[in-house]
Amino acid sequence: MGRKRTKSGKIRLAEVAELAGVSPITASRFFRNPEALSVAKRARVESAAKELGYVPNLAARALASQRTEVIGVLIPSLTNNVFSDVLRGIYDASEGSRYSIQLSNTRYSILQEEKLLRIFLAQKPAGLIVTGIDQTAESRTMLEAADCPIVQIMEIGPNPVDMMIGFSHYDAARAAIAHLFAQGRRKIGFVGARMDPRVQRRLDGYVSAMKEAGLFEQRLVVTTATPTSVTLGGALFTDLLAREPGIDAVFCANDDLALGVLFECRRREIAVPEQIAIVGFNDLEFMASAVPTLTSVRTNRYEMGNTAATMLIEAIDGRRPEQPVLDLGFKVIERQSSSSRRSDSRPALSGAGTANKMIALPSSHD
Amino acid sequence: MGRKRTKSGKIRLAEVAELAGVSPITASRFFRNPEALSVAKRARVESAAKELGYVPNLAARALASQRTEVIGVLIPSLTNNVFSDVLRGIYDASEGSRYSIQLSNTRYSILQEEKLLRIFLAQKPAGLIVTGIDQTAESRTMLEAADCPIVQIMEIGPNPVDMMIGFSHYDAARAAIAHLFAQGRRKIGFVGARMDPRVQRRLDGYVSAMKEAGLFEQRLVVTTATPTSVTLGGALFTDLLAREPGIDAVFCANDDLALGVLFECRRREIAVPEQIAIVGFNDLEFMASAVPTLTSVRTNRYEMGNTAATMLIEAIDGRRPEQPVLDLGFKVIERQSSSSRRSDSRPALSGAGTANKMIALPSSHD
DNA sequence: AGGAACGTTGACAGCGCTACCAGCACCGAC
DNA sequence: GTCGGTGCTGGTAGCGCTGTCAACGTTCCT
Known part of the structure; x- marks a missing residue:
């Protein structure tokens, strides 16, 4: 009726809340922490959201919450078969989670990596996956100052920035x-x-x-x-x-x-x-x-990507792994x-x- | 001094504007349409931004402007060599532009594609690249209703949604x-x-x-x-x-x-x-x-991805190609x-x- | 019975940026 | 001298959502 709508006709959280007969903030909570709601309201909000086809506006969420649900991934090559497998593992792990993957190609240049890192960090990613252990000093400093979990993948070495998964x-x-x-x-x-x-x-x-x-x-x-x-x-x-x-x-x-x-x-x-x-x-x-x-x-390339993303998401959600450095090993197949x-x-x-x-x-x- | 700062200590546009001695809106214009500023103010804003190390907050920009600078890419596989090449072309074309790539894997399922499409479209992407011409009827409807340029890649067929690039x-x-x-x-x-x-x-x-x-x-x-x-x-x-x-x-x-x-x-x-x-x-x-x-x-896989992304970006910026359907051909190498x-x-x-x-x-x- | 503790809910006030429109100075044309 | 146009600038008002905190009702303990 006299319901306010954004020009594009998009459904907002307020509409969902109105239909469910709750306040907007309660509806908001349904999406972030459903357990905090009573069972009755939870069901009401859920059905209202489904009925209206509500899809949250990620930009508004990011702005209000001061953090994004983006996992940045820095890899050196898109064509190398090795990284295709790692990437598939990462994407598979990210599906079903609320995080999305933002991929960038460093082209095997640690200077390019540093540049991309700066851009990523400015957007406050929820987490970061970087390739290898050979960052520039500047990159290293930025990574250590970053207030999000970080996984280094592809190899194992001393002094992990945060978590590390790979092999020797x-x-x-x-x-x-x-x-x-x-x-x-x-x-x-x-x-x-x-x-x-x-x-x-x-x-x-x-x-x-x-x-x-x-x-x-x-x-x-x-x-x-x-x-x-x-x-x-x-x-x-x-x-x-x-x-x-x-x-x-x-x-x-x-x-x-x-x-x-x-x-x-x-x-x-x-x-x-x-x-x-x-x-x-x-x-x-x-x-x-x-x-x-x-x-x-x-x-174990697929597993490396998959485990890295899984560990990262766990860490973002506050469950840090007991074992931050994981050696996935290798095997000579004769x-x-x-x-x-x-x-x-x-x-x-x-x-x-x-x-x-x-x-x-x-x-x-x- | 008494300057307001966001908790994380991030520089905002308002700080840049203050240092440059202009209004925030003028500073904002500098980043979107520098030609609209007088030469003097342009230089002032530029140096202020550089001095403070200003990085725009994309979430705020997206929320205020009601559009994002994200190009959604839907491909059926991450491991197939064919798509690695296409992707590399897409990423190469996106570098240097202000658009970033958001990649999703449909796993050769048009139902999955439909689901991903719904999510993408809800975030109002600047443009979309989809694989092939066999979308579900529902997907097709959504694509036609989308108010952003779209490129279908990998093959040529009748009734393009918008632009199309591939071969037979x-x-x-x-x-x-x-x-x-x-x-x-x-x-x-x-x-x-x-x-x-x-x-x-x-x-x-x-x-x-x-x-x-x-x-x-x-x-x-x-x-x-x-x-x-x-x-x-x-x-x-x-x-x-x-x-x-x-x-x-x-x-x-x-x-x-x-x-x-x-x-x-x-x-x-x-x-x-x-x-x-x-x-x-x-x-x-x-x-x-x-x-x-x-x-x-x-x-021509790399070229296909590269041209698709280039055409898409041109179209987003208002320069639609004279030829919306492009056949890149093939060649039998004996x-x-x-x-x-x-x-x-x-x-x-x-x-x-x-x-x-x-x-x-x-x-x-x- | 009184009070603390808990689970649940809502009001308020922005997050940082941009759309929109108004306003100003300046110009040439009438 | 007035008018309309042009080029540039600024004020206002949100975009849709969430953090914070207060308040509510209920339960359980002493």
Whole structure:
């Protein structure tokens, strides 16, 4: 009737309250803390809201409450498969919660990250997820001064800003090399692209393992700042072969490179694993399907994103985790590409099928 | 001194105005329409804002102006490589503009899409990007009633809601089949997963091309609703072979499946392309690197996202494009996996290198 | 019976910004 | 000299919601 309406005809909380026969503030409480209402009023407000199709105005809520329900996420790349999985975990965890995700791409630049952080923080996010542990000093200061929970993801390191979830890329690389040693490989090359901090730590792990075995040689390492790709894997491997034709294994900083190395081997008619073993990193879905199947280091990417967002939301709601730093670990998934020379010189048909079953990863869904 | 401050110590527009010696409203105008100010005041406000480190409160702005600076993006998947590229294009276009991206995942469900749409629209987004042309009737109604520009992406169809950018999946599939016909292939299988509307239209294109040639047989088509993967490509191909051992080509609805088919061929020692030709769809980076290199239908994913966001922002700012429907086309990239039987029975070493250079796609960056 | 404690509710006063409109000075045209 | 136009500026009044605090009725304890 004479009911006041916003020009656009939107339903406001006041309308809901009027229909429910309560004050606006009571209706407001229904949405934030239903338990505070009596059962009768709760039902009345609920049905009134449903009847009118009420949707809260987030801008008004943010302005009045001096905080937003936005979780900021800073990741270095949108195309990297690794981050797709992490993101999916984050988005899945945010659904059903009242928080929404605001995503920004730092493009592997900590300066860009600092800039984005400043913008995010100005909007008072409810929480923040940042990638890695290599922020600028300025970023670090801002993060520590921020009055919202923060999760650092992708790796584990000392001095967490707040919470931290990831794994040790250094240890993972060492485990991969240990695996190759166990298979009798000695002259192991390293192939890496992009060389972001995490790839760098994988290289560090490789170097330390090789040095411990007295096998390290600088010319076994081929890296580039160029973004990774399958094609690049072949090119870097070609470089590696030119420098050191006698290698008997290649540890690739990621699976795309490993696939490129595999294709290059096929092109050069180098037998895998007989002549050269290949180990990748991340255990993307295709690794179990390749011929031969490719060994990789499995990382829990989906779980990392999902747990990070879940922990963050819990912390925002005042339930801080008992364990603020979580190591999700890794696992070397041994497949044909790095098996000992003596066993199956030709991969058995059934081998692939078995391997496929072994790696039914959550990250292969969706 | 006695200056009023918000509890958190944040600088407000009023502080900037005071320092600049102008009214708050004038300061406000500086940020929205600087040309409306005299040069002198413009400079005063600018330096005052910089001095105080003023950052506008977006919630207050949204509440007062009754509109947000958020572009809503609805995509069906976060993990699919195709959408990573599109998203990257969208995010790149949004940087430098004053609009921020709000992303939601419909998980290939138009019901979920409808629900998300309702939420988005309630927040009065500045613009909207939605995937595909198969919205529910309800969604369609909401979109048409929305008072913001809208871009439908990924494909072209009749009756655009507003703007539209994509290509014909039907025609693209027909072109792929025509290519295979030209190579002398006749018994061409179709392998598809997920079977979302766009994959369905690729199937339709395949069926129509095959029927025109009098070659269509239902048993040549193997599909599943399961999400796509490389492993699945091998499995579906195995099914296809069981049904029709005499096939001489496989058209895969995407590149992951094509890679799986290639690996399965290798496992079964089926020569590609001599016995069976393989054609994929999307032309992901690895296709040019595989052995043999894999033919695919190149689609302009990054450009699609980038152009969509650019057009949208232009439209929001009142500059509607002269051409609201944009067909970005596709291109069949012919490679070794579908070459005629007579030529190179063993792929030449140099072939791969050449192919690599041919496919320096923008989508392989980052 | 009196009072404290609890659960529940409502009034008030903004959150920081912008839409709207009025007002001012200045100009040229009549 | 008056008028209307133009360019710039400021005052007023919210946008829709929530924090704070007071007040209410009821229950339970002493």
